[in-house]
Amino acid sequence: MNDTEQRIKEALGLLAERTPHPGPTLNALKRKRKRQRNNVFLIATAGMAAVVVLIFAGVVASNRYAPPNPNDAAAALVQGDGKGVPFKYAPHWLPDGFVESLRATNMAPTRVWGPAGATPYSNPSVVIRAHGEMPDVRGWDPARVRGLEAWVQVRGDAASVVWKAQDVLDVSVNGVADAREVALRVAESVRADAKITHTPPFELEGRYAELVRGTAPDSWHSSLAWNAVSVQVATAKPELPAPNEPVTVRGKQGVRNGNTVAVQDGGLWISATASAWSDELVELVNKVEIVDRPDTGWIGKGI
Amino acid sequence: MTPSFDDFVAEQVTPLLRYATVLTCDPHLAQDVVQEVLLRAQQKWDRIGSVDLPHAYVKRMVTNEYLSWRRRRAAKDVALCMTTLESVTPPVADKTHHYDEREAMLQRIAKLPRKQRAAVVLRYYENYDDSEIAQMLGCAEGTVRSHISRALATLRMEHTLEPAGVGSRLGEGLS
Structure with a gap:
């Protein structure tokens, strides 16, 4: 073997x-x-549904049958109840033991991970956001994420990495040793995934809960800012120190406590609170619609 | 007895990733290629699992996937990106001249045409002979010899033309 071959x-x-x-x-x-298995199941289900519809259309309802709205058919192929909010990106590496604790859609779509049982955003944590436009990164250090230009800022045990993929993405880590290295490693592991969607637990006049946080699929709290009112749905009863006044809401007996109204309905606590009491709080709670199958399976899960 | 797909993956994912990393000179592309291949292998595992050497079959799938890679970045061969590589697995500290020479050689290998690079990897990393490489690449043995000969000529020439000390500067300005 010559020198070149050895090299x-x-x-x-x-x-x-x-x-x-x-x-x-x-x-x-x-x-x-997993997705492939789901797709096979969905295609089979959709195929069977199509056969049933065709038989019904051709044999039973021949002249009177109106074809289904194509949107309805498409909705049948969407997981959950079809109200998913797209998240588009997912990390494929996180520090050991980190589980997801928060999803927010009010401004930039945001996901938060941390140790099991920890409060979202407490230390240590990993936060991934998708921004509409590039934030001000003047003074940040240049870096690379999957070959793309990126910027890093380190402050003590916290670090943020921002880069422009299809959207502007931001990975922030807090309360970890080697914050810069961890932030870059998480960022390198982020992949686009159009199928990651999130179905918020409730809806109010066409708007969905903007923030869901929790420690387990059956232990969560969701909220929506409705003008000056915070509307909330949670698995646990809100803190309402005595005295409470009875009030009828959603056809049940709820309670009024200062500027908050709350009622238990279907195992969940629905409440509204504002800086001053008004009957609108009761009306808003009355209008809250709990989705059929709220997507909370991600809470407390790792990657 | 046919191994289960999960057992196969558990045992072979690291060797496959290592082979794909050397083949592609890009750890991210290696991950994508291996993922893609394992997903397809799983779909026809009944057949693949029953061949004599399933790992050799899947390795060939990795080679073919790389050679026919449809999602070539920027529609051209990807030159080795040291920043990318080091972000995945930082190199062991080695500041010797020898280390620089290996880095410089890596840069040159990464610029070879795909088939030549694959032939070089199979010969000098996998220690395959001409017939095995021909089988892996689906070409004649003469073509294999031609690929390797041209690759060696390129690598030797660039090595000769390279000014002294260039190795220490190769990491700079690359992205």
């Missing part, structure tokens, strides 16, 4: 040492396989 062997050996950890690949594979 080639050594160079390839060096490259092999940089093989990525299999974790992200295995996670991505697991997700894709």
